[in-house]
Amino acid sequence: MSVSPSASPAASASAPVSPPTQVDLLDFARRTAADTELIASLPLDPEGRTWVRLDGPSGSEAWLIGWPPGTGTGWHDHAESVGAFVTASGELTENSLAARLPSDGWRTLELTEGVDRERRLAAGTGRAFGQHHVHEVLNESAELHAVSVHAYYPPLPQIRRYSRTGQVLRLEQVELPEDWQ
Secondary structure (H helix, E strand, O other): OOOOOOOOHHHHOOOOOOOOOHHHHHHHHHHHHOOHHHHHHOOOOOOOOEEEEEEOHHHOEEEEEEEOOOOEOOEEEOOOOEEEEEEEEOEEEEEEEOOOOOOOOOOEEEOOOOOEEEEEEEOOOEEEEOOOOOEEEEOOOOOOOEEEEEEEEOOOOOEEEEEEEOOEEEEEEEEOHHHOO
């Protein structure tokens, strides 16, 4: 007869979980992007992006996304959420703004010169970002799919979509979770 030790009340009580930081989200995205079996399991569409929701760390929201050649997100932000993403295969380009935008109360902004940033993210590379980070992500390849892992905390309350003409950024649409799930 074997006897298993009983768990102490302190060990069985659930400890409060700290919200994940940008570093935690980036670490999760890197580990997940390195899971070749998971990456290979994503169905890829020749014309449109595909995605699968994943369990992120500590209550975060995570996605595995497939990018056909020539596709992108358009300019957007993730509202109050911080996030991270890592390219698992292929290469993605991120165009972003190195400026903090007002969170609410505007429809059109004139951007100053020098706020544009471009990053090329080959397989295995990624980045983390803070709240109100405005960017677009693109697969500029004419031939190859890309796959990436994204994580956000808190889970996305909304995505604000923008149009951009020169230095003018215009809020076009606010999407809620039911629009993409």
